[in-house]
Amino acid sequence: MILTASFERRLPFGAAFSDSGTTFRFWALAHAEVRLEIRDRDPVLMERDAQGWFSKTIEAPAGARYRFHLPDGLSVPDPASRFQDGDIHGWSIVIDPARYDWKTADWKGRPWHEAVVYELHVGCFGGFNGVAEALPLLAELGITAIELMPIADFPGARNWGYDGVLPYAPDAAYGSPEELKSLIDQAHELGVMMILDVVYNHFGPDGNYIPAAAPEFFREDLHTPWGGAIDFRLPEVRSYFTENVLYWLEEYRFDGLRLDAVHAISEQDWIDETAAAVRASENGRHLHLILENEFNQQSHLAGEVDAQWNDDFHHVFHVLLTGEREGYYEDFVEDTAGKLARTLQDGFVYQGDPSPHQNGKPRGTPSDHLPPTAFVSFLQNHDQIGNRAFGDRLTTLAPPEGVEAATAALLLSPHIPMIFMGEEVASETPFLFFTDHEPELAEAVRNGRRKEFAKFAAFAGAEIPDPNAVTTFENSIPEPHSERAEARTALFRKLLAIRAAKITPGIPGCRSAGADVVGEKAVVSRWTMGDGAKLTLAINLADSRVPLPSLEGTVLFESPIGAADAARSGSLPGFSTVALLEPAA
Template identity: 40%
Template sequence: MTFLFGPKLDDTSTQFRLWAPSAGAVEVLFPEGPPLALKKDDAGFWFGRADNRGPGTRYKFRTDALEFPDPASRQQEGGTTGWSVVCAPFEPSGRREPLRPWHETILCEVHVGTVSPEGTFAGLTERLEHFRDAGFTALEIMPINEFPGNRNWGYDGTLIFAPDSAYGPREDLRRLVDRAHDLGLCLILDVVYNHFGKFNNFIERYAPEWFDEGVETPWGKGIDFTQDMVRQFYYENACMWLEEFDFDGLRFDSVHEMKTEARDVFLSDLAKSCRAVKSDAKLIIENMDNIASWLDREQNQPKDFTAQWNDDIHHVLHYLATGDGKNGYSDGSRNPIADLEKGLADGFVHDGEAEGESDGTTRGEPASRLPPDAFVSYMQNHDQIGNRADSKRLPDRVSAEKLDFLHLSIMLAPQIPLFFMGEEAHLRTPFPFFIDLPEDAAEPMRADRCRQMRESFGEDVEDGALPDPNGPHTFESAKLNWGDYGNPDRRAALDRFRILAEWRRARLWPLVATPCLDARSGRQGTAIVVSWIFEAGTLSMALNPSDLPADIACIITASPLSTGEFSQQDEVLRLGAWSAVVW
């Protein structure tokens, strides 16, 4: 791809470029020496060349009285208001494909700032062997783009080409990816293309064309994807992570919040741009609208996106395990056992049951035509933990037998499993929302967070009742305590997790490497049995997500793996409370 944004280097000079169609004049500022006046082309780009300004050059842009960093800055000095730094691109690895095929993916979602005591790329690099040895084959890294301050979930970024300096230099990020590949781990990066953070977002002040005044998102004005250069900006960003940093894939945050016209053009071309770099790039979307067509296959290969985070399976399993009646289960009218059966067999629970706009419980298009690996299943992720008022993980809320049931159900169904860092050992570290802003900016964010918890997540909280998101102690509470892995109960849980991961490798991978021909299911009372039929053979799972035993007509036909109690009585399978069997 020909890059239009960011500095362009040659042997003796650097060309600076900024898209600002309505600006009257633009200059490049340097810490020393005169500014460089830029010229404007017909596409709205301002450009100019500076001699003897190579890698390491610090610069900003200025239009009128506004000084601001390059929105395509590859490195920042001094945070989101500081100097942008000219960087020579890394040499591409030459790999045109991800390290592993998609069907071999066992995901762990990781936040760089809290996964290690150091909270850096180097700190995570030193702990990669733990994740490999636990059974994971890929890490999904929460957003690392430059954000205000030193603490953030990552979704408030304003400079999306620059790895955040709080995590270490960009060279350490490339070393992290290279070391992961040495260990057989893929890395997938979470990127945010639906909004910019509210704080230090200079773009709306010098390039209002970037936004559509008539479209509102939870974070403000919507990105205007009808603008060719706006779309190009994000294509370039995606390609940079895949090529220059050698990530194996990307996860695209909340694509349902992309609401301007040309959204579909953007998403389609975004996938094409990524696949031009790595044809089998692991491209994951978060999409509350459950639009199955984005996940369609051609000759058993993804046409656009590889898979979608599947909230549906989380919601029904979460309700069954906790009794927490949110996410469509508040009125008691739904049958959660039937929903779990449908989610396991088809992927989505809510997939075209109603016409017109989604109301949050019925959505999208039929999903039964999709293979199981078009869905990423999970019981915990950053949202499901951090968007609770208490930020507690499941081990603080459900029994060990339920946790083992949930792990087996997620790990050994043929959908792609995802776990949140520490979940492999039932760690209890909370993951509250945290930021690092000046106090005058933090105060409205505190109030907004309480409002969001009430209105968006159904949490009954009063203003001021949440952990202070701007407090360093809140961030520190989210850091994994690696000493907890030495606890006997945590070690035992990790051992059980490894057994599940090994069973998936040995028994599922040969099946899911071939096309899925059908999924057949049945239920009796609280018992469910699902069989997925692949070209290479059949995978079956029987489950009883209930406090009481249940019987179902079913015969185990191969050596099984199980959690909880079960017994075969002629053609009847008796499942104990919170038991599951897979064969």
């Protein structure tokens, strides 16, 4: 029997649909009056309370188009719009969340230690329906969690998603709310979690109408790279974003959220407050919160937050495989093998150590007490590829054997692994920065991008791809490598099968048992698994063999073939990874 149900997060603002009348609530502290516009009707005066909340309950069916009309003549979309007609500057749409019947209403999710995350850009897959079509192959590969780059309504038809201005509205370029719910439903039928990347540290440069209604939403005394900081000191602001978290988790049944650049949120206690609200709402479900925090702060990870993206892991592997030294990579040039050992052992490399890239300023906090599951590790992601001038993937920068050895280390370590779309087919297609802005803003973004890379020697005199050109987006859609795709997919499938069968069951309670440098680009890292077994990874990212002390355990994996026998004989071949598991005594 298929259990069906509908889910709704009853928001304290926006448009709350009911058969007996839709209630509209809008915060416009700066104004004495606001009128509600329903398309094809006369505007209606809303009622104001002392806190600047305007409300009105009227008959408005699902599908009705509405806006809020300010005294200066400006009509603005609902900041809590559930869907838009006419992009970010158009009409908001009244949505009835109960219209979608969930087939997986009894889905409770999966525990975090089972996560193998696959990050993707919805537009590159052709929208929500295109992602749904790809689900069976990804599930068969061994992926257990899909992470969508931000989908909140952004200007135009193509964008990374970090220019969103309506955080409650899925962008219509990707599909309807019902199509997004269907995608999540289908993923759950396959046993795959769905995670959404959300942005709470800023709004995009086009279409943010909140300052026109409530300028108090933003601070004048504190600025971020995107303008005045969002004022998380105000209860109305805190509620706006906390409700957004609960909305995606409850109404859309996402299994988790990844919060972008939380280091740019001034009131860090909001993160813990919201995490506590999520835990209070779980009701038997496995819900997961992941942070991006370039400051390597562990405080939230000691509380109710599951994990944090570990850029240090990426940077170490990238320097070892490519030899790059510019920008933040300069922090990983000295004693790189030692830093590799530390990231495998402790998660963060920088735990209060002075950062050369930041002129010797300390970076990070101690992380050796945290479990491996507190770290989402990766060899590639949208930032590390797309923030390069030409969107170069690791496949174009490093030898294939080195990438395969690093992939084995990533997928067989007890850290939570994340794969970026296309890695599993050895794609060499770039992932470029792309937008769809109006001409004036497009020119500003284009010039800013060129200026950003002018200081890098590698890009001097080169023509940076135009972010606003349609071809820039089209060229970013991953394509399988003509020669290596099949073998690379087989490698991912094999590694993830080994992980699921031999490593994942022992991850709860797993702790590092130390890591040793055995060569200029080689380490041996050990973990005591929760069941008492001993996991060992021997990794050599140099192109030549290194001496190796004796290793114990049954061979789980070796790359290339023969690497395990060589390791038992006292040396580890170039570009190799060997994984061994010694049963509990």
